[in-house]
Amino acid sequence: MRTERKLIEPNQRETLDEPLANTDDFIAETLDRPIQVVFEDMHYVGVFKPAGLMVHRGPKTLATEPVLLQTLRDQLNRFLYPVHRLDRPTAGLIFFAYTSEAASRLGELFTQRRIVKTYQTLVRGFMPDEVTVDRPLGDHEDGRGKACGESHVPSPDPQEAVTHFRCLERYEVPWPMGEFPCSRFSLLEVQPHTGRWHQIRRHLNHLAHPVIGDHRHGDHRWNQMFYQRTGVYRMLLTSMRVDFRHPFTDEPISLLVPRGESFDRAIAAVRLAKVSE
Numbered sequence: 001m002r003t004e005r006k007l008i009e010p011n012q013r014e015t016l017d018e019p020l021a022n023t024d025d026f027i028a029e030t031l032d033r034p035i036q037v038v039f040e041d042m043h044y045v046g047v048f049k050p051a052g053l054m055v056h057r058g059p060k061t062l063a064t065e066p067v068l069l070q071t072l073r074d075q076l077n078r079f080l081y082p083v084h085r086l087d088r089p090t091a092g093l094i095f096f097a098y099t100s101e102a103a104s105r106l107g108e109l110f111t112q113r114r115i116v117k118t119y120q121t122l123v124r125g126f127m128p129d130e131v132t133v134d135r136p137l138g139d140h141e142d143g144r145g146k147a148c149g150e151s152h153v154p155s156p157d158p159q160e161a162v163t164h165f166r167c168l169e170r171y172e173v174p175w176p177m178g179e180f181p182c183s184r185f186s187l188l189e190v191q192p193h194t195g196r197w198h199q200i201r202r203h204l205n206h207l208a209h210p211v212i213g214d215h216r217h218g219d220h221r222w223n224q225m226f227y228q229r230t231g232v233y234r235m236l237l238t239s240m241r242v243d244f245r246h247p248f249t250d251e252p253i254s255l256l257v258p259r260g261e262s263f264d265r266a267i268a269a270v271r272l273a274k275v276s277e
């Protein structure tokens with residue numbers, strides 16, 4: 001399955017509707033629509049995970065709270081093996097395997113960095129055209145590690161972490177923030193070359209360009225302002241593309257999904273409000 005490389009649609013007229021609650025890329029309380037299956041063969045299934053949905057059940061997951069693994073098992077009526085993960089507030093592509101051997105083979109591709117993952121995110125401020133962050137990350141930098149309740153095996157020491165950022169669009173909008181009469185945002189394409197805990201979010205916070213809607217590593221004031229202006233609450237980070245060679249057939253697999261309804265709503269809002277250059 002092959003798709004074009006372009007990740008952002010051509011500019012077009014966009015309108016701002018009333019705030020959304022549960023959308024295809026965000027769940028507020030309950031999962032009220034089926035999980036979107038993007039790819040499936042005899043070995044794997046790739047799906048679009050909404051933001052707000054845990055991949056696995058963890059120590060802080062409520063007993064009544066839906067989680068992706070069990071929800072998808074019930075939807076497909078098949079046993080699933082997890083291969084990799086996405087943070088609870090991140091939406092986008094994630095894969096599961098139908099057998100332990102298939103999970104092991106695809107997991108090896110992730111370990112060997114033979115899978116290319118591409119995200120889009122909206123961040124605070126104007127980013128440069130391109131920048132690569134090479135900054136080791138440790139899992140206990142904030143003292144919490146696995147206590148966050150996410151499915152994760154913590155590593156006590158900082159490990160290599162490399163992320164490449166490319167700026168797709170910049171917006172200056174007349175939304176006052178502090179002493180400034182306008183707010184600035186950048187839409188980025190992101191490719192993490194390693195897979196550390198919260199890597200993209202922490203690298204962007206290190207650059208002083210936190211992800212909009214990131215309530216852990218971001219800026220609370222900006223998140224609140226953005227929600228008040230747009231009605232969009234979710235963290236604006238989506239795993240949009242995955243490229244790899246199939247572990248059993250060696251066929252090139254290239255999957256691309258949209259950013260999601262509420263992410264698109266956010267981009268529509270800043271484009272409509274953008275100050276004329």
